[in-house]
Amino acid sequence: MPDTVSTGLRRTSPLARYWQGADAARMSAGAVSVEELPFQGVIRLQRREATSAFMNSVADILGAEAPVDPNTCAGESPACLWAAPNEWLLVTAPDKDRALAIALQQRLDEALPGETVAVALLSDARAVLKxxxxxxxxxxxKGCSLDLDPGQFSYGKCAATLLEQVPVTLYPMANESAYCLMVDRSYAAFIWDWLAHAMREFGEAAKSPDGVSS
Amino acid sequence: MQQIDCPWCGKRNETEFSCGGELISRPQDALGADDKAWTDYLYFRTNTKGVHTEVWRHTFGCRQWFKAERNTLTHQVVNTRKLSEETGEGHGDHG
Structure with missing residues (x-):
């Protein structure tokens, strides 16, 4: 269901044209399925130096330590992904992002008065797929050069990489053989079409993916 | 195609990286530096034949700049390290 923000504008998924009357874009073929997770919250958190005061304040709000090892993530909702040194991406359920961003900003302003911390709401700039x-x-x-072997890339890892030459963030989800894929909004339709085409070899489409010429 | 060892992310495909050219340093005393120092900094490179040090960026990964030693004859990147690491063996296994 489209969400409305205070401006009264209707929030629209970048994949809305694939919804086909449903509440999200979905497609499957044989042993693989792709599902849009519409309106997921994404927050970018950055600081020049991750001091202990900063890390403790973040842990207070998230309920878990922000990971400091490259390409690792922690927690589920919100999931906290290492994105770069002193930079994290937080992935939240729909409509939880704004409150979390405000809580983080307030807590960090109290703990680090006068210091610069960047808390940026990216939710509408990303499409999230499962x-x-x-x-x-x-x-x-088929489109990613990362070593996806579960021994190398399992739950608890994450990576920014390229999928079919498009910058994406990818991480395995907990307790199932599923991956979460985040892509910039303007590339979402391209990635959807590419996935629709690439998944054909895995079986008959249960539901004809729209927008792909056969 | 080769893999380049990002000091943070480990080995990734070369396509995720961009080359920023030879490692150079800006004149420390910007106001006191003479024309020759600025000209050297802006326009002149050693253009080494063989292994030299460049700056590279993991553009489609962690987006960090780092130093890479690359052989200009073979294009092989033989060593990488963080910009903050002045000396040492570099990062990881470069087999």
């Missing part, structure tokens, strides 16, 4: 099923890894491997 790619699941036994063939999910094979599907991603």
């Amino acid at each position: 790619i699941s099923g036994a063939a999910a890894r094979d599907l991603l491997a």
